[in-house]
Amino acid sequence: MSSLRTVMRLVRWECMRELRRGEIVVSMILFALVSIFILSFAIDPGTQTAVRAQPGILWTVLLLAGSIGVERAFGRAGEERVLEGLLLAPVGRVSIYYARVISTWLFVAVMNLVVIAAFLVLYNVRTDFATFLTILGGAWAAGIGFCAVGVTLAAMTRTVQGGEILHRLLLLPLLIPVFKGVVSLTTQALRGQEIGPREIAIILAFDLVYLAAGQLLFDEIVADFEG
Amino acid sequence: MSVSDVERADRATPGLSPSMLVHAVVALGLIAWLNHRIAHAVPFSVKKIEQSYLIFYYHLPSALSCSIFFAIVLVGSIQVLRTGSAEWDRRAVVAGRVGVAACAATLASGSTWASAAWNTWWDWGDPRLMTAAIMFFTYAGYVLLHAQVEDPVRRRRFGAIYGILAFVNIPLTKYAIEWFGATAHPAELSNIATDEAIVITKSVGVLAFFTLYCLVYRWALQRERTKDRLRSVLTRVRAIEEGAAA
Numbered sequence: 001m002s003s004l005r006t007v008m009r010l011v012r013w014e015c016m017r018e019l020r021r022g023e024i025v026v027s028m029i030l031f032a033l034v035s036i037f038i039l040s041f042a043i044d045p046g047t048q049t050a051v052r053a054q055p056g057i058l059w060t061v062l063l064l065a066g067s068i069g070v071e072r073a074f075g076r077a078g079e080e081r082v083l084e085g086l087l088l089a090p091v092g093r094v095s096i097y098y099a100r101v102i103s104t105w106l107f108v109a110v111m112n113l114v115v116i117a118a119f120l121v122l123y124n125v126r127t128d129f130a131t132f133l134t135i136l137g138g139a140w141a142a143g144i145g146f147c148a149v150g151v152t153l154a155a156m157t158r159t160v161q162g163g164e165i166l167h168r169l170l171l172l173p174l175l176i177p178v179f180k181g182v183v184s185l186t187t188q189a190l191r192g193q194e195i196g197p198r199e200i201a202i203i204l205a206f207d208l209v210y211l212a213a214g215q216l217l218f219d220e221i222v223a224d225f226e227g
Numbered sequence: 228m229s230v231s232d233v234e235r236a237d238r239a240t241p242g243l244s245p246s247m248l249v250h251a252v253v254a255l256g257l258i259a260w261l262n263h264r265i266a267h268a269v270p271f272s273v274k275k276i277e278q279s280y281l282i283f284y285y286h287l288p289s290a291l292s293c294s295i296f297f298a299i300v301l302v303g304s305i306q307v308l309r310t311g312s313a314e315w316d317r318r319a320v321v322a323g324r325v326g327v328a329a330c331a332a333t334l335a336s337g338s339t340w341a342s343a344a345w346n347t348w349w350d351w352g353d354p355r356l357m358t359a360a361i362m363f364f365t366y367a368g369y370v371l372l373h374a375q376v377e378d379p380v381r382r383r384r385f386g387a388i389y390g391i392l393a394f395v396n397i398p399l400t401k402y403a404i405e406w407f408g409a410t411a412h413p414a415e416l417s418n419i420a421t422d423e424a425i426v427i428t429k430s431v432g433v434l435a436f437f438t439l440y441c442l443v444y445r446w447a448l449q450r451e452r453t454k455d456r457l458r459s460v461l462t463r464v465r466a467i468e469e470g471a472a473a
Contacts (some may be wrong), residue, residue, distance in 0.1 A: 142229060159376070166368075166371065170389060176396075177399040180403040206400065
């Protein structure tokens with residue numbers, strides 16, 4: 001079986017499980033919505049300050065909600081040994097890595113779609129469909145690198161006690177560059193400006209660097225579980 | 228190995244060896260020389276940002292030292308992944324700890340300076356300051372990860388992996404913040420540092436503090452070696468005892 005087909009099968013398997021239980025996507029979306037409401041109490045959405053802070057609020061929420069999803073990339077509660085099981089199967093490690101990155105990306109992408117739409121409605125942002133698509137496109141593009149590095153870290157921290165907190169501590173500082181980029185992109189989109197080349201460059205650079213680093217380092221992580 | 232054995236091994240703290248004592252004397256001597264130069268040799272006529280800039284002689288050495296130690300983390304991490312060496316792992320993690328300490332010293336001295344020079348303790352838009360702060364968090368995470376993984380082989384490997392990721396993050400962060408922000412840092416401190424007396428004092432400062440951080444590094448590395456050796460001895464003793472009991 002070619003590795004591309006292996007990856008697609010693994011992704012489909014993961015999506016089937018998610019469709020049955022809906023645990024990861026639903027908890028990410030609910031967390032994001034609760035956070036939006038909490039932030040609306042902190043910064044009154046009717047004020048000028050809130051309008052300027054909109055990109056920041058949106059992205060803080062997306063970032064924290066997304067970190068819930070990638071942290072569970074290797075198993076929900078009670079499924080701690082999924083990765084060990086996969087490694088026993090006649091499947092390449094690279095396929096496992098990419099399958100996990102793609103399935104996690106799909107979950108995060110669905111969450112992005114729902115949350116960005118909800119945010120624009122709740123914050124009463126008068127905007128056209130093209131702007132919505134631009135912001136969503138930025139989120140989906142940045143999501144690639146986000147999942148690439150998040151999945152790699154999740155493979156490590158899931159073996160550590162209290163790994164959930166450690167996962168966020170390790171992940172968040174690595175996301176600063178892309179966070180800067182997408183916040184700037186969203187600001188431009190909401191103001192109706194042209195998207196700058198630097199925003200696109202930093203998101204692409206982030207994706208490429210962490211896909212490459214993630215794949216190489218994931219190999220090193222699972223080598224340990226096999227040996 | 229029982230819990231008390233682990234604790235006993237962790238408490239093992241070797242004293243300073245004779246060569247480290249000499250090292251300590253040299254470091255303190257250099258710092259004394261630096262202070263003497265700051266007090267008497269630096270010409271006050273060339274200073275541009277008032278006396279507050281004098282903290283520069285403590286700020287810059289810590290900043291340089293922290294970059295050097297973070298580079299050691301990278302080298303150590305690559306070596307660990309290549310060879311699985313326990314010694315390189317110790318070097319890397321001790322360098323990480325000393326680097327985080329130097330980074331904290333850089334941030335604290337820089338913040339103090341900023342309060343006088345920029346009239347604010349923290350400038351959220353300044354790329355260098357923010358990059359240093361993010362570096363502090365990433366390497367603190369590295370040290371934390373290393374401390375939390377229990378299995379030694381896994382600890383080595385995971386530490387090395389994050390040691391590499393942390394380094395990859397530095398240029399990305401730097402460019403991201405530079406592109407989307409503006410700096411208040413004195414563009415090139417070499418601009419005000421053309422005077423010979425300042426250049427010498429700056430070099431003395433770098434030398435003095437790097438010597439001091441190296442002493443801490445050596446001492447911590449020795450402590451780590453002793454700890455690991457003691458742990459393996461205790462494990463073997465327990466195994467023999469259990470064998471005798473059975």
